[in-house]
Amino acid sequence: MRHRIKIAILLSLLIAAVWWICARSGTSFQELGAYGKTLPVPWFMAVFVVFPLLGFPVNVFLILAGARFGFWGGMGATAVSVMFHNFVAYRLVKGCLHDRVSAALERRGYAVPSLAGKDERLHTALFVLIQGPPYVVKLYLLALTDVRFATYFWVGSPIYILFAMVSVGIGSSALNFDSRWVTLLALVVVCLAIGGRWIRKRYGSPSRA
Numbered sequence: 001m002r003h004r005i006k007i008a009i010l011l012s013l014l015i016a017a018v019w020w021i022c023a024r025s026g027t028s029f030q031e032l033g034a035y036g037k038t039l040p041v042p043w044f045m046a047v048f049v050v051f052p053l054l055g056f057p058v059n060v061f062l063i064l065a066g067a068r069f070g071f072w073g074g075m076g077a078t079a080v081s082v083m084f085h086n087f088v089a090y091r092l093v094k095g096c097l098h099d100r101v102s103a104a105l106e107r108r109g110y111a112v113p114s115l116a117g118k119d120e121r122l123h124t125a126l127f128v129l130i131q132g133p134p135y136v137v138k139l140y141l142l143a144l145t146d147v148r149f150a151t152y153f154w155v156g157s158p159i160y161i162l163f164a165m166v167s168v169g170i171g172s173s174a175l176n177f178d179s180r181w182v183t184l185l186a187l188v189v190v191c192l193a194i195g196g197r198w199i200r201k202r203y204g205s206p207s208r209a
Contacts, residue, residue, distance in 0.1 A: 045077065049084045053092075058135045059167045066171025075161070076169040082160045085139060086153050093143035101140050110137060112144045120147050121155055128159045129207050135160070 048065065052058040061081070065074035092167055093101050101110070113127060128138060142152060 009023075040062065041068075044068060045081070048077065049079045052081070052086060053085055053139075055134070055136050058164075062164050062167035063171035066173075068171075068199060071169055071172035074172055075165065078164045078168055079157075079161050081151070082164065083157050086157045086160070089139040090143045090149055090152050093140055100145070105140060105144075106138065108137075110141055112141060114145075120151050122154045125159060128156050129135055139209050171184035 011168065044064070048061045062074070062078060065077045065081075069077055105112075108190065110133065124142065127142055131208065139156075142156065
């Protein structure tokens with residue numbers, strides 16, 4: 001019961017904060033949308049498919065994708081980029097960069113999760129769903145396991161794309177600012193955070209060395 005009360009209070013505060021932002025920051029959203037429209041498509045897509053693999057925050061590109069293409073167009077661009085990330089990350093880790101990627105993650109305190117003897121589809125999904133490590137870290141850590149490419153790609157990619165809906169939606173709201181849409185997205189963020197916290201407690205989190 002106490003957890004339910006805390007969640008209700010958190011949701012109420014978040015909704016109030018979003019409405020306050022709506023009342024005071026409409027111009028900034030419009031400016032973001034105007035900037036997003038000016039981004040050249042080829043250059044934007046080239047950066048979107050490469051930079052997240054180098055460690056740049058993927059949420060920045062998701063928001064800009066929504067601002068540049070709108071929600072459905074942004075989700076299309078995101079789907080292409082996420083599938084590219086998953087394909088390339090797996091091939092790089094299984095190929096020439098295996099030792100370098102492994103050493104780099106170990107220096108940052110991340111240990112490769114063990115999926116041996118487990119349902120690899122279920123545990124791949126759980127690993128991707130758990131919030132905490134950055135997007136690029138999860139891409140490379142999972143590729144370092146013995147998970148098959150088909151599972152890595154076809155289980156991981158759809159989940160990453162689903163989670164991207166929130167950031168793309170925030171970016172697309174800059175094109176036609178709608179406070180109700182932003183409030184809905186804020187509620188989705190809270191639900192995902194709560195769900196990720198529950199999964200972490202129930203199944204554990206990606207381990208650190």
